[in-house]
Amino acid sequence: MKYRLGIDIGGTKIAYGIINEDGVIVYRYKTATNINASPADFLQTLAADIDGILRAQAFSREDLIGMALGFPSYVDNEGVIVMSGSMSNLRGFDARGGLSQYFPDIRTIVDNDANIAAIAEHKYGAGRGFDHMLYTAVSTGIGSGFILNGKIYRGAYGGAGESGHMLITPDDGMLCGCDNCGCFMSNASGCMIIGHAAKAIEGGRASVLTEMVGGDLEKLTAAHINQAFQSGDALATELLDRIGYYLGIYIYNFFVSVNTNCYVLGGGMIMNFGDPLMRRIRAAFDRYNHYKGQEVYIKFAELNEDVGIIGACELLI
Numbered sequence: 001m002k003y004r005l006g007i008d009i010g011g012t013k014i015a016y017g018i019i020n021e022d023g024v025i026v027y028r029y030k031t032a033t034n035i036n037a038s039p040a041d042f043l044q045t046l047a048a049d050i051d052g053i054l055r056a057q058a059f060s061r062e063d064l065i066g067m068a069l070g071f072p073s074y075v076d077n078e079g080v081i082v083m084s085g086s087m088s089n090l091r092g093f094d095a096r097g098g099l100s101q102y103f104p105d106i107r108t109i110v111d112n113d114a115n116i117a118a119i120a121e122h123k124y125g126a127g128r129g130f131d132h133m134l135y136t137a138v139s140t141g142i143g144s145g146f147i148l149n150g151k152i153y154r155g156a157y158g159g160a161g162e163s164g165h166m167l168i169t170p171d172d173g174m175l176c177g178c179d180n181c182g183c184f185m186s187n188a189s190g191c192m193i194i195g196h197a198a199k200a201i202e203g204g205r206a207s208v209l210t211e212m213v214g215g216d217l218e219k220l221t222a223a224h225i226n227q228a229f230q231s232g233d234a235l236a237t238e239l240l241d242r243i244g245y246y247l248g249i250y251i252y253n254f255f256v257s258v259n260t261n262c263y264v265l266g267g268g269m270i271m272n273f274g275d276p277l278m279r280r281i282r283a284a285f286d287r288y289n290h291y292k293g294q295e296v297y298i299k300f301a302e303l304n305e306d307v308g309i310i311g312a313c314e315l316l317i
């Protein structure tokens with residue numbers, strides 16, 4: 001039996017999974033991400049975890065076909081982190097080169113996490129049967145992966161799908177890790193929506209959010225905003241309207257530029273806010289889309305937590 005190791009690096013946790021030849025995940029391990037780590041420390045922790053997993057498993061390294069990692073970052077074709085919104089210290093980190101020094105005998109692939117999720121959702125999830133598909137994760141940040149003509153599209157330098165940083169309100173809004181204000185992420189991502197909430201409250205808006213965090217706005221999370229929305233809070237409702245509005249425009253822009261007809265949405269913000277957010281996205285899209293009669297599918301992702309592990313292992317086939 002041969003095995004593949006998939007590693008899904010997120011802004012809060014790193015998920016490791018081993019898949020066997022039958023496509024079954026036979027081992028899982030999860031650990032917290034240190035988003036402030038230097039490249040050297042990050043590499044060392046990653047290598048120690050991988051080494052520990054390989055030792056814990058009763059198979060030799062020869063049984064491992066390879067390992068593939070997804071980073072929430074712009075990863076170039078050489079496996080170097082060009083930019084990372086949620087882990088800005090990793091800029092310039094040669095992830096593939098570094099791991100190859102620790103594990104010279106193991107084939108290593110490094111890619112963007114949304115590309116990996118797009119591959120998995122296209123093959124096994126909500127994008128099955130579509131030739132053209134955009135997968136977008138809306139969580140702490142916003143990232144996407146393109147399937148064009150049935151294949152992942154990476155662009156000239158590997159950066160295709162860094163769509164959360166497309167500008168929609170240039171120079172207006174929160175400063176993002178891309179060094180610009182007013183990208184889609186600065187308007188509609190989980191971390192930024194918290195900033196918009198805090199700004200409104202500091203500007204005098206009344207909201208149950210203030211009580212929820214005992215007046216300490218540093219403690220605000222997207223979960224608080226969801227809870228406030230459920231209780232009918234006006235500010236939380238406006239924030240959800242805002243996310244839905246910008247994501248609807250985001251999808252419209254892709255539809256008119258690339259003519260993709262399947263949009264698979266995943267990530268914590270989509271999954272936790274669920275139908276109320278999806279309805280707002282659809283309404284914003286329909287409001288601006290005048291190409292009526294051409295079906296456009298906006299769908300929830302289907303593969304949940306294992307999407308990164310499954311997609312990473314697909315790269316090793």
Ligand SMILES: [Zn+2]
Pocket residue numbers: 164165166176177178179180183184185186
């Ligand atoms: Zn940005």
